[in-house]
Amino acid sequence: MNMGSGPNRVLIGEGVWFTSILDPKFKSNRISLNLSAPLKEETAADMAALSLLLRKSCQMYPNMTLLSSRLAELYGAYLDGEVRKHGPREILNLTVQGIDDRFALEGEKMIQECAELLCQALFAPNLDSNGLFDPSDLRVERQYLVDTIDSLINDKRAYAIDRCVKSMCQGEPAAISRYGTRERALAVTPESAAAMYRRLLQTAKAEILFIGCGDPSGAMETFRQAFQKLRRTPEEVPEDAVKLAAGEVRNVTETMEVAQGKLVMGFRVGDVSQRKRYNALRMMLSVFGGSPFSRLFVYVREKLSLCYYCTSRYDRPTGLMMVDSGVEFEKKEAAQEEILNQLEVMRRGEFTDEEFSAARLSMVNAFQTTGDSLGSLEGYYFNQILSGWNKTPEEDIADLLEVTREEIIEAARQVSLDTVYFLQGFAQEEDGKGGEQNA
Amino acid sequence: MPETSAKTTVETISSSLLEERYYKVRHKSGVTMLLCPMEGFSTAYALFGTNYGSMDVTFKTPGDPDYVEVPAGIAHYLEHKLFENEDGDAFQRFAATGASANAYTSFDKTCYLFSCTQNFEASLEILLDFVTRPYFTDETVQKEQGIIGQEIRMYDDNPDWQVYFNLLKAMYQKNPIRIDIAGTVESIAEIDKDLLYRCYNHFYNLHNMVIAIAGNFTVESVIETADRVLKESEPFLTQRRQPEEPEEVGQRKIEAELEVATPIFQMGFKLKGGNTAENMRSQILDEILVEIIAGETSPIYRELYDQGLINATFSGEAMAVRSLLAVTFGGESREPERVYEAILERIRQLKQNGIDETLFQQCKKVTYGRYIGMFSRPEAVASTLLLSHFTGVELYSLVQDLGKVTKEQLEERLRSQYREEWSSLSIVRSHREA
Numbered sequence: 001m002n003m004g005s006g007p008n009r010v011l012i013g014e015g016v017w018f019t020s021i022l023d024p025k026f027k028s029n030r031i032s033l034n035l036s037a038p039l040k041e042e043t044a045a046d047m048a049a050l051s052l053l054l055r056k057s058c059q060m061y062p063n064m065t066l067l068s069s070r071l072a073e074l075y076g077a078y079l080d081g082e083v084r085k086h087g088p089r090e091i092l093n094l095t096v097q098g099i100d101d102r103f104a105l106e107g108e109k110m111i112q113e114c115a116e117l118l119c120q121a122l123f124a125p126n127l128d129s130n131g132l133f134d135p136s137d138l139r140v141e142r143q144y145l146v147d148t149i150d151s152l153i154n155d156k157r158a159y160a161i162d163r164c165v166k167s168m169c170q171g172e173p174a175a176i177s178r179y180g181t182r183e184r185a186l187a188v189t190p191e192s193a194a195a196m197y198r199r200l201l202q203t204a205k206a207e208i209l210f211i212g213c214g215d216p217s218g219a220m221e222t223f224r225q226a227f228q229k230l231r232r233t234p235e236e237v238p239e240d241a242v243k244l245a246a247g248e249v250r251n252v253t254e255t256m257e258v259a260q261g262k263l264v265m266g267f268r269v270g271d272v273s274q275r276k277r278y279n280a281l282r283m284m285l286s287v288f289g290g291s292p293f294s295r296l297f298v299y300v301r302e303k304l305s306l307c308y309y310c311t312s313r314y315d316r317p318t319g320l321m322m323v324d325s326g327v328e329f330e331k332k333e334a335a336q337e338e339i340l341n342q343l344e345v346m347r348r349g350e351f352t353d354e355e356f357s358a359a360r361l362s363m364v365n366a367f368q369t370t371g372d373s374l375g376s377l378e379g380y381y382f383n384q385i386l387s388g389w390n391k392t393p394e395e396d397i398a399d400l401l402e403v404t405r406e407e408i409i410e411a412a413r414q415v416s417l418d419t420v421y422f423l424q425g426f427a428q429e430e431d432g433k434g435g436e437q438n439a
Numbered sequence: 440m441p442e443t444s445a446k447t448t449v450e451t452i453s454s455s456l457l458e459e460r461y462y463k464v465r466h467k468s469g470v471t472m473l474l475c476p477m478e479g480f481s482t483a484y485a486l487f488g489t490n491y492g493s494m495d496v497t498f499k500t501p502g503d504p505d506y507v508e509v510p511a512g513i514a515h516y517l518e519h520k521l522f523e524n525e526d527g528d529a530f531q532r533f534a535a536t537g538a539s540a541n542a543y544t545s546f547d548k549t550c551y552l553f554s555c556t557q558n559f560e561a562s563l564e565i566l567l568d569f570v571t572r573p574y575f576t577d578e579t580v581q582k583e584q585g586i587i588g589q590e591i592r593m594y595d596d597n598p599d600w601q602v603y604f605n606l607l608k609a610m611y612q613k614n615p616i617r618i619d620i621a622g623t624v625e626s627i628a629e630i631d632k633d634l635l636y637r638c639y640n641h642f643y644n645l646h647n648m649v650i651a652i653a654g655n656f657t658v659e660s661v662i663e664t665a666d667r668v669l670k671e672s673e674p675f676l677t678q679r680r681q682p683e684e685p686e687e688v689g690q691r692k693i694e695a696e697l698e699v700a701t702p703i704f705q706m707g708f709k710l711k712g713g714n715t716a717e718n719m720r721s722q723i724l725d726e727i728l729v730e731i732i733a734g735e736t737s738p739i740y741r742e743l744y745d746q747g748l749i750n751a752t753f754s755g756e757a758m759a760v761r762s763l764l765a766v767t768f769g770g771e772s773r774e775p776e777r778v779y780e781a782i783l784e785r786i787r788q789l790k791q792n793g794i795d796e797t798l799f800q801q802c803k804k805v806t807y808g809r810y811i812g813m814f815s816r817p818e819a820v821a822s823t824l825l826l827s828h829f830t831g832v833e834l835y836s837l838v839q840d841l842g843k844v845t846k847e848q849l850e851e852r853l854r855s856q857y858r859e860e861w862s863s864l865s866i867v868r869s870h871r872e873a
Contacts, residue, residue, distance in 0.1 A: 025479030027815040052751075064744065068735040072801035075808030099811045136745070144750045147771060150700035156596045257698050257870065260592035292541075293534035302528065305585030308593055326593050354535070361537025361557070368481045368556035372654070373816065 006392055007381055012220060013227035015234025016206040019385070020216040021377050029111050029212030030097040030374040031118055031219060034382065035204035036237045039090040039173045045145065045180025046196040048083045049188045051092050052141040053133050054197075055081030059124040070117065075099050077114055079121060086386055087317025088173040088238040092200060094121055097374065100214050111212075115219035119226045125197065132190040145185045149177065156423065160262035161324055164421035167252045168266040172243065174318040203235045207385055211374045242319025244271050246418035253422045261329045262423040265339060267321040269314065270414025275389070277414075278316070279399050280407035284415075285314055286359035287351050287408065288342065289323060293358050295342045295351065300325065306335045316387070321415060329424050336420065346412035349405065356405060363400045367393040447662060454835035457814055461824065461834075462658050468669035469645035473824040474661055475653040477817055481556045483654040484817040485563055486825050487570050488550035490649075491642035493620040494761070495547075497680040498641060506680045509638060510629040512587075512622015515544040517635050519583050520575055521551070529569040538562040546616050546760045548829060554818065559656045560664055567650075567668040573639045575632040584627060591621050598697045598867045606705040606767065606865035609690040613682035616763060645672035651825040654817035681762065686711065688863045696870040703752075704775035705767050706782065709861045712764035719830035723806070723841060724852055725757030725766050730802035731794055731849070732785055733768055739785045748778050759830075766857070779864045790854050799846045810838050 009019040037047065061067035071077050077098030084091045096118045101110045127133060152159050162177075169175040179185065208223055210216040246268045272278040289296035289312030300310040310325035327335045345351060370380045370393045384390050391399075446467035453460035461475035493514050499506045522529040522542070533540040538555035540562075551570050555562045594600045608617045621627075652661060688709050710725070712718050733739050733755055743749040753770035772778050813819040827834040 023479060025477065025815070028812050063741060065736065065738060065741045068740075069797075069801055072736045072805045075811070076805030077808070097812075099808050103811050105807075140745055140747055143747055147701050147750060151771065152700075154598050154699050154703070156698075157593075259595035260589060291534075291539070292530040297530075298528075301586060305582050306589075308586055308590040326589055328589065328592070358534035358537075362534070362539070365537040365539060365554075365556050369554065372480050372482045 009385075010220065012224040013206075014232040015204075016208070016223070016227045017385070018208045018210070018216075018220045018223060019381060020210040020220070021381055022213065022216070023371065024213050026100070026213040026374065027103060028097055028099050028374060029114065029210065029214045030095065030378060031115060032093060032095045032209045032211075032378050032382070033118060033122060034207045034209075035092045035200050036086075036089050036207070036386075037092070037200060037204050038238050039085060039088055039176055039178070041176050041180060041184065043180075043196065044083070044090060044176060044178060045184035045188055046192050047090055047092055047200075048179045049138070049141055049145050049185070050193050050196050050200070051081040051083050051094075052144060053137060053193060054094060054121050054125055055079055056137065056141065057126045058120045059126055060120050062126050074108070074110065074113055074117075075104065077110070077117075079117060081121070083178045085178040087240040087242075089317075089386070090178060092204070094118055100212065111214045111216070112218050112222070115222045119222055123226050127194065132194045135190050138188070138190050138193060142185060142188050145179060145188070146182060149179050149182050149185055156256075156258055156260075156262055157324065157326065160264045160421060160423045161322055163252070163254065163423070164264035164266050164322065164419055165320065167250060167421065168419040169243075169318070169320070172318070173241075174320060201230055202232055205234050205237060207382065209378050209382060211377045240317050240319070243268055244319070246416040249417050250419040252419065253424060255424050255426060258423060258425045260326045261332055261425065262324065263327055263332055263335055264322060264324045264421040265336065265417060266419040266421070267323070267415050268418050269319060269321050269411075270416075272316075272319070272411075275399065276407070277411065280403050280411040281314065283359055283363065283400060283403040284346060284408045284411040285312055285321070286362055287355050288312055288346050288412070290359075291362050293355070293362075295345065295355070296323065296339065299342055300335060300338050304334070304338060306331050306338065310335070310339070332422055332424075340417070343412065343415065347409065349409040356408070360401060364397050367397045367400075447666075449658070452833065452835065454838070457811070457835060457838065459814055459835070464658070464662060466662070466665050466669065467671065468665065469672040470648050470650055470665070470669060471828055472650040472652070472661060472665065473828055474651075474656075474658050475820050475824060476656060476658065477654050477820070480654045480817055482554050482817050483556075483559050483652060483656040484552070484554045484821045485566060485650070485652040486550050486552045486821050487566050487650050488548050488648060488825050488829070489643055490547065490647050490829050491549055491638075492545050492547040493618055494615040495642065495679055496615050496618065498677050499680075500641070500676050501678065507637070509634055510622060511618045511626040512620070513630055513634060513638055514549055515621045516583065516587060516627055516630050517638055518542050518544045518549050518551075519587060520580060520635060521570060521573060523579055524569055524572055524574045529565060532565045532569070533562060536562045536565065538565075540566075544620055546620065548825075550825065556655065560660050563661065563664045564668055567664060570643070571645075571669065573636065573643070575635045577632055580630065580632045580635065587621060587627055588624050591619075591624055591627075594619075594621065596697070598699045598703055601695055601697060602703050602705050602769065602865050602867040603767075605693045605695055605867075606707050606863060609693040609863040609865055610688045610707050610709045610765065611763070612685055612687075612689040614684045614763060615682070616760060641677045644675040644677070645669060646675035647677075649825055649828040651821045651828065653820035653824065684763070686861065688861055690863060692864050692866075694866045694868065697867050699867055699869050701771040701773060702775055702866055702868040703769070703771050704778065704864060704866045705769035706775075706779050706862060706864045707765050707767040708857050709863070710764040710766065710856045712759070712762045715761050715829070716831040718759040718762070718764050719827070719832040720837070720840065721764055721852075722757045722759040723837060724844060724849060725764070727802050727806050727844060728849055728853060728857075729755035729757055729766060729768070730805055731798055732789065733782055734802060734805070736798060736801055736805075737785075739781060743778060743781060748772055748774055748781070775864065775866045783859050783862070786853065786857050786859075789850075790857075793850055794846050794853075796846065799849070803841065803844060807838070807841055810841065
């Protein structure tokens with residue numbers, strides 16, 4: 001019963017595409033502007049700082065109170081800026097989202113106002129007469145960037161996954177943080193941020209996505225005119241480059257003041273550049289570790305009571321498959337053994353027809369849900385654009401339903417363990433008393 | 440909509456402002472159902488909730504000589520165990536329909552849910568069935584201790600969770616909101632199958648429960664499924680013991696050490712709560728006040744931000760839980776005490792000089808926009824419908840009332856309720872700094 005229309009993609013400038021995805025059921029509109037550049041350790045921090053500066057103010061609203069007031073006038077529309085990582089690419093994203101024109105109590109033209117605000121943020125940032133960002137603004141945002149890099153440690157699960165990826169992918173883009181390193185972040189200057197700004201406007205490919213219920217034509221025209229004023233020489237962004245198989249298994253253990261151990265296992269998945277193999281891998285992961293009926297949940301959590309969570313995830317642009325679990329310190333070996341055992345079960349094809357069918361239904365459910373939120377539609381279609389596949393969720397579902405049991409088994413056979421990371425507590429380091437309170 | 444049986448009634452509730460409507464079904468079994476079919480959506484999001492949460496540790500039935508006190512964390516333990524029936528695990532049953540299922544326990548409620556784009560009726564049948572058919576054995580209850588023990592350990596390492604719960608412990612002296620939702624490794628060791636059945640029989644009474652569904656489904660299919668699965672419940676008579684909570688906070692300051700990069704803090708104002716419905720309406724006023732006091736549009740936000748005392752993690756929230764009402768502000772800060780002082784000073788200023796008219800209008804608009812945005816998300820609609828039932832406040836009237844809020848009303852509220860001596864500050868620092 002999806003009444004929405006498929007994406008409409010139009011070239012509106014030199015390396016600038018405008019894609020609209022419309023559905024009358026929504027009450028809001030979202031415009032997402034994305035500039036892609038190669039992900040590099042030398043430039044990631046500048047790009048991250050730039051995203052923070054652009055969302056903070058612009059010439060028309062030169063401080064955050066004025067900009068926030070403007071957003072408040074637009075019924076709490078939100079404007080956000082961030083950097084995202086997509087394999088070897090780093091993407092500077094600016095997004096604005098606001099309620100549709102028809103709910104504006106005083107007849108405000110919400111879409112147009114939001115589109116213009118986004119243009120102000122990107123094309124008329126708060127630069128001084130020398131073309132530089134304000135030093136005190138920069139100082140505050142740089143500190144926030146450093147704090148963001150440091151605060152990864154607050155979330156032990158995310159921290160452990162990050163540590164595993166970094167030890168696993170030395171020299172690969174996957175090991176580079178989207179925020180850059182702490183040292184690089186501290187070295188960002190008004191000059192380096194402004195240089196990054198100019199370079200992006202000149203060379204980055206731009207993808208603008210409009211998702212919502214309103215008429216996108218005015219917004220498209222606004223962006224077309226704004227980009228036309230620039231002289232642009234867009235550059236190609238690098239293709240995904242992934243390592244296909246693991247060498248010898250690497251074991252990494254770190255110690256910290258924690259109550260629970262974090263086990264992360266990083267795998268390589270073989271060559272899935274062909275759609276068919278990629279689909280088989282996704283289906284394999286659904287049976288193996290994607291849901292509460294998957295084998296990792298059923299066996300590692302429910303049958304053996306080893307943990308609260310144990311899941312697998314896969315990131316296509318980097319080709320990484322990660323399994324992670326929060327376990328008692330002294331149960332790490334047992335959990336690891338069972339995770340590998342379940343992978344063996346997949347390789348031997350010993351999963352049941354019920355499990356296979358559950359994975360299919362779950363995939364259908366997941367992709368059909370995509371169309372119900374602005375954010376997931378944005379994510380889905382942006383990924384389609386970057387991967388060059390240009391599928392719709394319906395086509396994705398049709399492809400996935402063609403995957404056979406044999407293809408799943410083959411996909412599991414291509415998976416190889418690369419790195420095992422474990423975050424343990426000090427108690428474990430001393431004498432393993434970490435789990436004493438557990439019955 | 441026709442009535443489907445003698446005792447089941449259906450009422451339509453609509454809002455022209457929002458271009459929305461939903462149906463309130465009083466089902467013959469005793470359960471209330473709030474149903475909002477949403478045109479154009481693929482997903483249906485269904486919640487089955489009971490008005491029973493971690494706070495409900497002391498209760499009795501009329502006729503019982505005295506209150507019984509049960510171990511901390513039992514509502515949450517019950518939530519985990521309800522997924523298991525003699526014929527297997529509810530997750531496995533949902534696997535056969537493709538629905539994505541989950542559950543959560545909060546201070547005052549326990550909810551079971553699924554979202555699906557296909558096989559709605561079959562999924563709903565599973566939901567209604569497993570929640571109304573408990574099956575606990577010594578063995579299955581014992582098995583869960585390892586899993587929940589690890590869930591508790593996970594939260595032990597979570598500084599955002601710790602700083603928030605410490606704040607509640609500092610603010611509330613008697614109210615069981617102080618208790619950890621999942622309990623402790625020690626308290627859950629006391630839980631056995633008899634205790635679980637006892638709590639279940641008290642609180643999983645259909646008169647104490649609600650079904651809220653939004654998205655892609657039909658009202659008829661829900662009533663038919665309920666007719667088939669739900670049996671009529673006895674009247675709900677359980678009484679909860681509510682300890683008398685003093686107006687004063689227990690502690691003005693509480694600190695803990697955990698591995699964090701920058702100190703994180705939460706500060707809270709303990710407000711004078713009324714009954715549940717009054718609190719739900721007050722919460723909206725407090726949401727606007729949070730914006731006015733220290734939202735991104737407020738002058739203080741920028742001052743603190745530019746001084747590097749707060750960063751983008753800073754936010755405020757209004758909280759209403761049954762008879763309790765509070766407002767909190769928190770985030771990362773190198774000097775949480777200075778942020779706390781600055782917010783107290785900001786409130787003093789607002790009390791003295793009144794609220795700026797432009798800021799008031801802007802903050803009202805922000806709150807209105809937030810509610811409009813919510814109505815395009817099935818999960819948000821279903822969750823808010825459920826909340827509106829438990830608090831006894833009709834959902835659309837909440838949004839309508841928003842337009843009527845006056846500046847004077849907020850100023851009065853600020854003067855009478857936001858008191859320095861009723862505030863607490865909770866901080867989590869790294870052991871390296873503390």
